[in-house]
Amino acid sequence: MAAVFGPKANLITKLVLLGAAAGLLTLFVGGWVFPSIDYYTRVGFVRPQPVPFSHEHHVGGLGLDCRYCHTSVEVSANAGMPPTHTCMTCHSQLWTNAEVLAPVRQSLAEGEPIRWNRVYDLPDYVFFNHSIHVAKGVGCTTCHGQIDRMPLTWQAASLSMGWCLDCHRDPAPNLRPREEVFDTDWKPTPDTPTGEQLLAAYDIHPATLSDCSVCHR
Numbered sequence: 001m002a003a004v005f006g007p008k009a010n011l012i013t014k015l016v017l018l019g020a021a022a023g024l025l026t027l028f029v030g031g032w033v034f035p036s037i038d039y040y041t042r043v044g045f046v047r048p049q050p051v052p053f054s055h056e057h058h059v060g061g062l063g064l065d066c067r068y069c070h071t072s073v074e075v076s077a078n079a080g081m082p083p084t085h086t087c088m089t090c091h092s093q094l095w096t097n098a099e100v101l102a103p104v105r106q107s108l109a110e111g112e113p114i115r116w117n118r119v120y121d122l123p124d125y126v127f128f129n130h131s132i133h134v135a136k137g138v139g140c141t142t143c144h145g146q147i148d149r150m151p152l153t154w155q156a157a158s159l160s161m162g163w164c165l166d167c168h169r170d171p172a173p174n175l176r177p178r179e180e181v182f183d184t185d186w187k188p189t190p191d192t193p194t195g196e197q198l199l200a201a202y203d204i205h206p207a208t209l210s211d212c213s214v215c216h217r
Contacts, residue, residue, distance in 0.1 A: 041158040047117045050103045052152055059184060060148035066140055066182045077129040081116060084108045119153050120144075127217045136202045137175040141184055142167075148184040168209035172199055 058064045067073060072080035084107040095101055107114045120143075122128055133143075140147065145156025157163060167174055172195025180186045193201065208214070 041160065042155050043158050044154055046152045046154045047119050049117055049153075050114055052100060054151045055147045055153060056149055056151045073130045074134050075131050077127070077131065079130045081113075084114060119155050120159065122159060126215055128215070134181050135178070136171075136204055137178050137181060137198055138171075139174075139176050139181050139183070139186060142174045146184065164215065165210055168214070169206055171204060171206060171209065172196055175199065175202070175204075
């Protein structure tokens with residue numbers, strides 16, 4: 001009787017099983033590691049915009065306060081985006097014919113806001129409130145990085161759940177006096193209250209900051 005399987009059948013079977021095991025291991029490791037790499041989280045990647053706005057020039061160079069453009073950051077969950085009229089406060093006098101600002105002039109003429117692309121985009125199931133972080137002494141650079149040194153805006157932090165929880169469980173190192181929240185060059189001095197002192201002064205209780213309902217409502 002002729003053999004059903006040839007001499008190489010065992011070798012082929014072993015290779016197939018090893019390939020399947022390697023594939024499953026790759027999928028498992030990839031599913032664990034890929035979400036944490038910068039390519040996936042978009043950390044450090046510049047988002048294309050209709051106008052190449054430079055925080056480095058406007059904030060670091062000209063010294064504009066964050067609140068000049070993001071007017072609702074102290075009172076609302078959303079920091080707000082500047083209307084075209086805010087841009088034209090200066091650009092009706094400066095760089096009036098610059099090609100790079102054509103979308104701004106078009107926006108003003110047509111009464112349509114500029115469609116900026118979000119750089120920080122949290123999932124719909126995550127609630128974030130800018131105003132409470134500002135009120136509790138969390139500086140802009142804590143989440144947005146050295147925005148005053150960005151010629152084009154990129155995402156400075158992963159915004160992962162673990163990243164947020166690290167701060168919520170131990171917020172003291174990220175606190176500063178409220179009056180220094182918008183200072184991108186701020187550094188603590190010997191006279192600066194400690195993080196623990198600011199925790200008490202601003203009535204912050206880390207024990208409850210990791211409750212699910214804080215961010216998922």
